[in-house]
Amino acid sequence: MEQTIRELAERMLQTGLDDLTDRERRVISRIAKRLHVSRNVNRTYDQEMSFGDRLADRVASFGGSWTFIMLFGFVLAVWVLINTELLPVRDVFDPFPFVFLNLILSMLAAIQAPIILMSQNRQSKKDRIAAGNDYEVNLKAELEIMALHDKLDQLRSKHLEEILEKQRQQIEMIGELAKQRGVS
Numbered sequence: 001m002e003q004t005i006r007e008l009a010e011r012m013l014q015t016g017l018d019d020l021t022d023r024e025r026r027v028i029s030r031i032a033k034r035l036h037v038s039r040n041v042n043r044t045y046d047q048e049m050s051f052g053d054r055l056a057d058r059v060a061s062f063g064g065s066w067t068f069i070m071l072f073g074f075v076l077a078v079w080v081l082i083n084t085e086l087l088p089v090r091d092v093f094d095p096f097p098f099v100f101l102n103l104i105l106s107m108l109a110a111i112q113a114p115i116i117l118m119s120q121n122r123q124s125k126k127d128r129i130a131a132g133n134d135y136e137v138n139l140k141a142e143l144e145i146m147a148l149h150d151k152l153d154q155l156r157s158k159h160l161e162e163i164l165e166k167q168r169q170q171i172e173m174i175g176e177l178a179k180q181r182g183v184s
Contacts, residue, residue, distance in 0.1 A: 011150075023132065027139045031147075037136045045126045053122060060119035063112050076101070 020028065030037050049057075062068050079101055083094045094100040 023136060024139065027136050027143070031140060031143055037133075037140045039133060041126065041130045041133050045129060049122070053118075056115045056118045057122065059112070060116045063116060 027037055079094070080098070083092050083098065084096065087093065
């Protein structure tokens with residue numbers, strides 16, 4: 001098997017097996033074993049995620065949705081309405097300029113920003129895994145196409161050799177017929 005992999009590397013990539021990257025070596029090995037290289041990146045990535053990772057992704061997903069924006073706008077409007085119109089002036093919980101509301105908003109932003117960054121970092125990692133998988137699939141496809149071209153070239157050469165051999169035989173037969181009839 002090692003010899004087959006070495007021959008594939010030399011024939012298809014015009015390089016020795018030692019000069020290949022781990023990814024290229026893996027693709028060549030899978031070609032030799034007739035295995036597929038594509039994989040479900042989502043499943044691979046999801047299996048590696050912890051509970052905290054999944055929770056952060058859900059929080060980031062909700063925090064970046066129209067539902068969150070509308071819900072948060074409603075909460076802000078209710079807060080302002082309660083503290084300006086509904087409560088008597090002396091019993092106002094958070095009077096204008098709404099210092100307590102600003103404090104809550106700042107704390108929410110301080111918590112939400114790192115959660116969104118964690119989610120983006122995981123998405124970047126997932127994108128790198130997908131790009132690596134795409135490279136392996138594309139490399140295998142390219143190598144398989146090269147192998148098909150080689151097979152077609154071999155078939156074409158064999159066919160041409162057969163045609164030339166038949167043509168040579170026909171020329172010999174014509175020469176023999178010409179000798180028999182006395183034509184020189």
